[in-house]
Amino acid sequence: MMMLSGDPPRSRLLSALLVLIVLALLLTPILFPGAKAMNVATKICIFAALVASYDLLLGYTGTVSFAHTMFYGIGSYAIAIALYAMGPSWAAVASGVAIGLPLAMLLALAIGLFSLRVEAIFFAMITLAVASAFLVLASQLSWLTGGEDGRSFQLPELLHPGTVLIAKSALGFELNGRVLTYYLVFTASAAMILGLLRVVNSPFGRVLLAIRENRFRAEALGFRTVFHLTYANCIAALVAACAGMLNALWLRYAGPDTSLSFSIMVDILLMVVIGGMGTIYGAIIGAAIFTLAQNYLQALMGAASTAAADAGLPLLPGLLHPDRWLLWLGLLFIASVYFFPTGVVGRLRGTAPK
Amino acid sequence: MSDVAATGALPKPKRDLIPALLPVILALAMIPLIGSGSSWVTLTVASLAMGMMIFIMASGLTLVFGLMDVLNFGHGAFIAVGAYVGTLVLLPLASFAQADSLLTNLAVLAPAVLLAMAVSGALGLVVERVLILPVYGQHLKQILMTTGGLIVAEQALYALWGPQIIPLPLPTSLRGSFIIGDVAIAKYRLLALLLGLVVFTAIQLVLNRTKIGLLIRAGVENREMVEALGYRIRRLFLGVFMTGSALAGLGGVMWALYREQVHASMGNDLTVLIFIVVIIGGLGSVGGCFIGALLVAMVANYGGFLVPKLALVSNILLMVAILMWRPRGLYAVTSR
Numbered sequence: 001m002m003m004l005s006g007d008p009p010r011s012r013l014l015s016a017l018l019v020l021i022v023l024a025l026l027l028t029p030i031l032f033p034g035a036k037a038m039n040v041a042t043k044i045c046i047f048a049a050l051v052a053s054y055d056l057l058l059g060y061t062g063t064v065s066f067a068h069t070m071f072y073g074i075g076s077y078a079i080a081i082a083l084y085a086m087g088p089s090w091a092a093v094a095s096g097v098a099i100g101l102p103l104a105m106l107l108a109l110a111i112g113l114f115s116l117r118v119e120a121i122f123f124a125m126i127t128l129a130v131a132s133a134f135l136v137l138a139s140q141l142s143w144l145t146g147g148e149d150g151r152s153f154q155l156p157e158l159l160h161p162g163t164v165l166i167a168k169s170a171l172g173f174e175l176n177g178r179v180l181t182y183y184l185v186f187t188a189s190a191a192m193i194l195g196l197l198r199v200v201n202s203p204f205g206r207v208l209l210a211i212r213e214n215r216f217r218a219e220a221l222g223f224r225t226v227f228h229l230t231y232a233n234c235i236a237a238l239v240a241a242c243a244g245m246l247n248a249l250w251l252r253y254a255g256p257d258t259s260l261s262f263s264i265m266v267d268i269l270l271m272v273v274i275g276g277m278g279t280i281y282g283a284i285i286g287a288a289i290f291t292l293a294q295n296y297l298q299a300l301m302g303a304a305s306t307a308a309a310d311a312g313l314p315l316l317p318g319l320l321h322p323d324r325w326l327l328w329l330g331l332l333f334i335a336s337v338y339f340f341p342t343g344v345v346g347r348l349r350g351t352a353p354k
Numbered sequence: 355m356s357d358v359a360a361t362g363a364l365p366k367p368k369r370d371l372i373p374a375l376l377p378v379i380l381a382l383a384m385i386p387l388i389g390s391g392s393s394w395v396t397l398t399v400a401s402l403a404m405g406m407m408i409f410i411m412a413s414g415l416t417l418v419f420g421l422m423d424v425l426n427f428g429h430g431a432f433i434a435v436g437a438y439v440g441t442l443v444l445l446p447l448a449s450f451a452q453a454d455s456l457l458t459n460l461a462v463l464a465p466a467v468l469l470a471m472a473v474s475g476a477l478g479l480v481v482e483r484v485l486i487l488p489v490y491g492q493h494l495k496q497i498l499m500t501t502g503g504l505i506v507a508e509q510a511l512y513a514l515w516g517p518q519i520i521p522l523p524l525p526t527s528l529r530g531s532f533i534i535g536d537v538a539i540a541k542y543r544l545l546a547l548l549l550g551l552v553v554f555t556a557i558q559l560v561l562n563r564t565k566i567g568l569l570i571r572a573g574v575e576n577r578e579m580v581e582a583l584g585y586r587i588r589r590l591f592l593g594v595f596m597t598g599s600a601l602a603g604l605g606g607v608m609w610a611l612y613r614e615q616v617h618a619s620m621g622n623d624l625t626v627l628i629f630i631v632v633i634i635g636g637l638g639s640v641g642g643c644f645i646g647a648l649l650v651a652m653v654a655n656y657g658g659f660l661v662p663k664l665a666l667v668s669n670i671l672l673m674v675a676i677l678m679w680r681p682r683g684l685y686a687v688t689s690r
Contacts, residue, residue: 064497121425121493125629132626133670318513327509334502337495
């Protein structure tokens with residue numbers, strides 16, 4: 001209870017699902033040591049944290065930001081550039097963190113102070129503009145970021161896939177640098193999600209909810225709403241930057257497509273809405289469902305597309321092509337905004353949709 | 355009770371001319387910086403033409419926001435759909451488009467543009483009924499719904515036309531430039547400029563000289579009062595939304611011909627640009643949108659000529675500068 005900050009899942013099925021997901025993630029390196037399964041598990045961890053931080057903005061304060069990938073990208077690039085420039089050492093990782101986090105924080109502060117005074121709609125448009133400018137900058141300043149190619153780098157010795165800490169014969173599975181990196185990602189993501197749970201259940205989080213419900217009234221009660229919103233924006237940016245760092249460490253690469261593109265922003269939006277806005281737990285559920293669907297449903301769609309093509313049906317092969325899976329997710333997204341605004345978590349908790 | 359004699363005309367609303375003069379001032383200030391007069395004329399015509407195209411695309415967005423308080427994040431989808439529908443006419447009739455006669459060229463271009471506008475407008479009808487009607491008055495859901503609509507539209511375009519870039523050459527008689535002295539002015543830019551001015555004038559005339567325009571302006575000011583007077587403002591909403599979508603489709607065809615290519619991601623890319631324009635102009639203001647579009651195009655063209663690296667972020671810098679000066683945009687129309 002202490003760990004969950006007094007905000008349990010409040011539904012048996014939901015608790016069971018969460019326990020299942022966390023256990024599966026915890027045991028992935030032992031049960032499914034294959035490269036694909038590990039990648040999927042890592043993506044779920046990282047995105048659960050990233051989406052939870054976005055939920056702090058969207059679900060708890062009701063502001064739509066399109067600049068969340070920018071902070072994610074800042075984290076990725078900070079680690080990548082530091083390790084690329086200084087070579088594979090822990091000092092480089094530390095300096096990447098020391099540069100990336102304050103940078104993300106300052107940028108979030110600037111955007112917040114500049115544009116959070118106004119309506120949610122204005123904020124959404126300004127963040128979209130700033131994020132797209134950042135994407136252009138990152139792909140053009142090739143002396144720093146490597147341009148469209150991005151930056152690949154080496155990890156410190158301890159995290160190398162080749163570094164075997166405990167051989168397979170001792171425990172039945174191999175504890176190597178890759179597995180260690182995975183557990184680093186897992187632990188850090190879990191810590192961030194628990195931290196966010198703490199934030200939203202603090203008095204500060206209650207004020208955020210009040211602002212979401214009625215900003216004018218919150219202000220009338222004496223809360224400085226701009227301060228609270230900016231604060232929340234900074235926290236979300238910090239967590240997003242951390243998630244970006246974990247992503248860079250896992251991929252040993254940072255580039256515009258993996259860390260900054262608009263499609264990641266779309267992924268985050270889909271996850272948070274499908275999982276359930278304003279719950280934090282929704283982030284874990286949403287990230288798990290979405291990532292599994294992305295990696296395993298596409299194969300199914302491919303099969304369906306080929307079958308439709310063989311049957312000579314018009315149009316269907318194109319619509320069912322694996323690359324078009326976002327089309328179906330987009331439709332699912334619209335349907336879930338409309339019919340289940342509280343997402344999977346809200347449904348399971350049995351709260352009436354507002 | 356004493357009669358108050360109405361002497362003279364009603365007091366005119368205060369005219370605010372400074373924003374309207376901004377593009378002129380900017381253009382004049384650039385003469386000494388650019389140095390050569392002929393490149394200045396070329397750049398100015400280029401930015402005016404680009405500004406007109408952006409204005410055509412953005413005008414619908416700002417009107418819809420002003421009247422309905424709906425911000426359509428999927429507006430870019432109408433642009434892309436318009437461009438693709440335009441290729442449906444232009445590519446099969448390529449032989450007409452490549453004929454060296456202005457009349458034959460226009461005979462292809464006109465139906466392409468009209469069809470694009472019709473399809474975008476019809477799509478606007480569907481989008482308004484299906485996506486926006488259920489979420490009137492809920493900003494958060496509007497943003498999410500229309501973003502979802504943009505994703506679906508883009509993916510559907512990919513599914514129908516494939517992911518490749520479709521080349522769309524300009525009709526023969528619109529290629530090349532008029533050369534006056536040592537000044538070169540591209541023909542297509544002149545056409546875009548003309549078309550933009552026509553659209554701007556038409557919107558202004560409809561808004562300021564017709565009863566529908568009066569109702570729209572009244573609706574922007576105070577929706578409930580217009581409803582109380584017995585007008586079906588929902589119908590008006592729908593009409594404005596469809597017109598805005600159709601204009602976006604027109605802009606899409608023009609932009610595709612300007613770039614001479616069509617790709618499904620163009621809607622997404624242009625969304626950012628037209629958002630900046632609409633923010634600069636002040637949400638809901640057609641005049642502000644016009645000036646904003648000109649400013650953005652000028653900064654892009656002059657900036658690209660003088661400091662190429664700066665052009666990447668010039669739009670953002672312009673937006674920040676304008677918002678520092680007028681936090682609600684050049685002409686803030688609504689109290690929202």
